[in-house]
Amino acid sequence: xxIVFKIxxxxxxxxxxxxxxxxxxxxxxxxxxxxxxxxxxxQNYECAGIYDSGTLVGVCGLWFxxxxxxxxxxxxxxxxxxxxxxxxxxxxxxxxxIYNYALSKDCETMELNTxxxxxxxxxxxxxxGFKILGYHFLKKL
Numbered sequence: 303x304x305i306v307f308k309i310x311x312x313x314x315x316x317x318x319x320x321x322x323x324x325x326x327x328x329x330x331x332x333x334x335x336x337x338x339x340x341x342x343x344x345q346n347y348e349c350a351g352i353y354d355s356g357t358l359v360g361v362c363g364l365w366f367x368x369x370x371x372x373x374x375x376x377x378x379x380x381x382x383x384x385x386x387x388x389x390x391x392x393x394x395x396x397x398x399x400i401y402n403y404a405l406s407k408d409c410e411t412m413e414l415n416t417x418x419x420x421x422x423x424x425x426x427x428x429x430x431g432f433k434i435l436g437y438h439f440l441k442k443l
Contacts (some may be wrong), residue, residue, distance in 0.1 A: 307399040373410035
């Protein structure tokens with residue numbers, strides 16, 4: 303393996319989509335997902351990637367904002383690593399890279415959401431030092 307962590311450029315959106323579609327049995331059409339990502343790139347969003355010999359094998363969206371209770375913050379979103387690359391320590395390495403990247407952008411905190419049924423991610427985030435602060439609510443309009 304020749305692993306590299308770096309920011310995925312907007313022009314590489316077609317590489318992001320197949321990985322994100324693997325999350326929770328994503329069912330929306332490719333065109334809708336592409337449209338949403340194009341809009342996201344205009345809204346303080348970046349996407350970090352894990353590359354193996356030039357092939358994208360993992361992604362993590364990064365939302366940057368300032369919050370009154372935590373200061374300059376980054377929120378990792380839609381974190382996924384291709385199944386063939388899991389349980390090899392890449393998640394820890396990837397998040398170490400993300401922590402350093404966020405610090406370089408003057409972030410003070412990181413917070414995220416994870417699905418209640420995703421126990422594997424809970425263990426990972428607890429091991430990374432995250433604490434549960436509350437509940438995430440969603441209402442379709």
